[in-house]
Amino acid sequence: MRHRLLLGIALLAPIGPATAQQHPPAPSDADRRAEATVRQMTQAEKIALLHGPVVAMVPLAKRLPGITVGAGYVVGIPRLGIPALVETDASMGVANSEFLRKGDVATAMPSTLGQAASWDPEMSRRGGAMIGAEARDKGFNVMLAGGVNLVRDPRAGRNFEYAGEDPLLAGTIAGAQIAGVQSSGIVSTVKHFAVNDLETGRNVHSVAIDEAAMRESDLLAFQIAIEKGDPGSVMCAYNKVNGVHACENRFLLTDVLRRDWGFRGFVMSDWGAVHSSEAIVAGLDQQSGEQLDGKRWFSDLMPAAIAEGRVPASAIDVAARRIVRTIYTHGLDKRPNEARGTIDYDAHALVSQQAAEASMVLLRNEGDVLPLVATARRIVLIGGHADVGVLAGGGSSQVRPVGGFVLEEKGDGLGFSKRSYVASSPLSALRAALPGADVTYVDGRDPAVAAAAAKAADVAIVFGEKWAGEGADQPNLSLDRNGDALIAAVAAANPRTVAVLEVGNAVAMPWRDQVAAILVAWFPGQRGGAAIARVLTGAVNPSGHLPVTFPAATTQLPHPVLPGANAIPADAASRAVYGLLSDTKPFAYSFPEGSDVGYRWFDRTGAAPLYAFGHGLSYTRFRYSDLRVAGGERLTATFTVTNIGTRAGVDVPQVYVRRSGKAKRLVGWGRPALAPGESRVVTVTADPRLLADFDGARRRWTVPKGRYAIEVATSATAPVLTGSVVMNAVTRRP
Known part of the structure; x- marks a missing residue:
């Protein structure tokens, strides 16, 4: 079955509010x-x-x-x-x-x-x-x-x-x-x-x-x-x-x-x-x-x-x-500014859970180990306090959830930046979702004990964590608490190992090729345990795609050494509490990447990331076809996405543009939800600012006349359809 639907996400306004200075708005x-x-x-x-x-x-x-x-x-x-x-x-x-x-x-x-x-x-x-x-x-x-x-x-x-x-x-x-x-x-x-x-x-x-x-x-x-x-x-x-x-x-x-x-x-x-x-x-x-x-x-x-x-x-x-x-x-x-009424926390928790389910990114799924199926009778969960809850970020933004924190530990950073766990247990949620399976838990403190439990299971699900909070940057990309060694030990004992990552940043994965599957759950919030279980079991088909590049090593970054690391007191370096120390020396730093942030830097340098910006897998498969592009004053790309798998799923096709001598830029995306066999047409119209250079001396955005390469892709490094278009020169105020 085939439908035509315009789904693209891009800015459709002209280049900035061009009339803001020339014609001030009438007083409201x-x-x-x-x-x-x-x-x-x-x-x-x-x-x-x-x-x-x-x-x-x-x-x-x-x-x-x-x-x-x-x-x-x-x-x-x-x-x-x-x-x-x-x-x-x-x-x-x-x-x-x-x-x-x-x-x-x-x-x-x-x-x-x-x-x-x-x-x-x-x-x-x-x-x-x-x-x-x-x-x-x-x-x-x-x-x-x-x-x-x-x-x-x-x-x-x-x-x-x-x-x-x-x-x-x-x-x-x-x-x-x-x-x-x-x-x-x-x-x-x-x-x-x-x-x-x-x-x-x-x-x-x-x-x-x-x-x-x-x-x-x-x-x-x-x-x-x-x-x-x-x-x-x-x-x-x-x-x-x-x-x-x-x-x-x-x-x-x-x-x-x-x-x-x-x-x-x-x-x-x-x-x-x-x-x-x-x-x-x-x-x-x-x-x-x-x-x-x-x-x-x-x-x-x-x-x-x-x-x-x-x-x-x-x-x-x-x-x-x-x-x-x-x-x-x-x-x-x-409106009177006062506390009022009762809050429907159950309805609100569902909003949070649905957001968590949509956020999770399946990075790897060798042998289709996921979703968990009825043949997996013995499943062991390892580490991450998965028996009681899910990790939350710390600092002034932290929310004390309905049901409270089931566990709180001191975290680096602000005094109130605690390492806290929301009372939403992946273990309990998986047991409820798989009533016929034997689902157990091992805390992971002893890698040898964890490996033995993994070896006796059909599937091992090991939770890797990297906590983050206001007031502290992180010295490296390694998982907390020897998590990398734990995952490696579990994967060595069971080839059907699934790594679930509760993280606030990109992380290193020295064990990547040893595990069968990797699911990034981020800090998943109020019903994070239930959301993780629904994605692992296939009740929800994962549709998340990375909003950041996962580098293969810090040497690939514009700053291999974190700026300011030499400005902090020597006794603080081991604690990674960099943010708010009163005796931190003033320092300055610049950006070698300039405007080429993230995937643009990797494109510019030719470095291969661990996982690219925009990457994300599904339990179904999608095919792209029929790319048509138009240029002139406005760049438009139209193409068809078809679900060629056996499950309903949501895809995120991305459109990138490259100009000669410049790093590629994301100009839009679609998010079609497709039943098996269904096709939809996605149209992305690019905001010219995403194609332009900014001229600071003249205070203008300028789109140079020329030929622009177009990529429809599944990530910043995985083009599927390509084309090109000639754009006219366009100049606008900021």
Whole structure:
């Protein structure tokens, strides 16, 4: 059976908001109301909107009444009907460490990197709507979601919070999540602006990158996320960019964000990222978590800065107006900001489980050992605390899940970055899914005992882990706790070994060719154990594809040695706690890869990765045919995908474009769900920015006239259909 359906995912807007500078938008009702409201404010009331504390660090007697304890709050102005802004950390759900709200629970989504592995923006939108609804019902009206920093180094501690290495994929997934969060009637941020890709010395390091490289990579990811999600706020980052702190970087906050992109919300700082009152002149509107900064630049010290002429009074008006306009735009003034009703955690858990199932990436499946079938009567699970739960990432984004953590251990990084396990047992889920099988568990602490158990089983499923958390980068790509040796020992004892990886980053796999199957489960969230079991047993056909490149070795990376490793105290190196040490020396580093992040770097250098960006297997097979391409002003690729296997499945065909002398670029993808024998037509229309160079001197995107090579592929290194097209020269504003 054959159907024609247009499925492609790509940006269809012109190259950037070309008219933002030439033709400013007409004032909206929110603009007019905000202007009128700010005119009625005293200077003290305006300044009150520009700063907020970490709630948990405020003595109970001094807290604003009725405020839900979260990341922070900003007082409102009751006489003018301006509500307080009550903020929660986010991305994987409503963050709720014991430091913040003892005993609170929320639905834990899979890691954002896992959600990006689904390549499914609609799934991200649904997840965003769910976590936004929980935030609203817990009494919050601002959610610090929308992490879109590109994954430039697989050792970076917060990669699990972000959406991969490609600007189109990352921006699309993050933008969908932001739109979902805000559909629940609250404000979302996009963060951390910009080029904030390492935890090592994050408060003291500076990244050096030229404008063209930044525009074509990290900034493009933010631009796409903002276009897709329309966030109410942008959160600026800790690091310096070209020697200037991100939160007082006029180029980023004023020239790019407001002048070129036409952003009309407000900019808040990350918690502890402000260094002067004058940052408001550069484009920062709000100091967040002010106790974590050296001084209260936007509160106690602001009146003196105004009086001394270091900050013009008009800058206070502008910042207050942006904040109030955002409140009006998103209707925060029309809804009571208080905890309300009961939350349907069962329904929300299903959203999380479906996202986890869509995120899992089958990297290898020799001999079709998966899915598990009835002939596998004796199955042993080994390691990873798979008897009780699944691993979660750590830091300010961590969600204490419904049912709590079944196990918590100290982790490197921030004090609240604990190595925690969600109470969703793969062992229990597999036993329920395979009632006729003998499914047992061995903890894996002794590789010899594990090998003996594996040898006696029909199939051995060994869990490899690599924990990640805010405040710490990782010294290598090896699995934690001698996990590589454990998998090798199990595989040597049983050729039908399946490795399940609960990881927040790409990892090395020295044992890859010894195991029959590899499933990347990421940090799978609230019902991660059930999701793993459903994929292993075939109740769900895996459809995830890698959102990052898995390198064969760190020597293939632009920085074989992690930047800043020599700047940390010698006694800290062995602990891999690089991020927040107060005695870390300032350092600077640059990007040899420029805009060629991830798979583009591998394409440029010719290095063969362990597993390529975009790779992912299915329990069925797909055939591609009938490629047709069109050029001129707009590049379009149309092709047919057919399911030639015996199972229904979802495919993710990817379209890459290469220009002479340049690394290939992803320009779009499809995600057809196909029954056996079914065909569908996929059309991808490329956003010209993905083909263009950015000319910093002229502030223009330029698509050169010429012939462009087209690849329809199953990954960045596996083209299936090829073609070429001639493009006209196109030039646009940013």
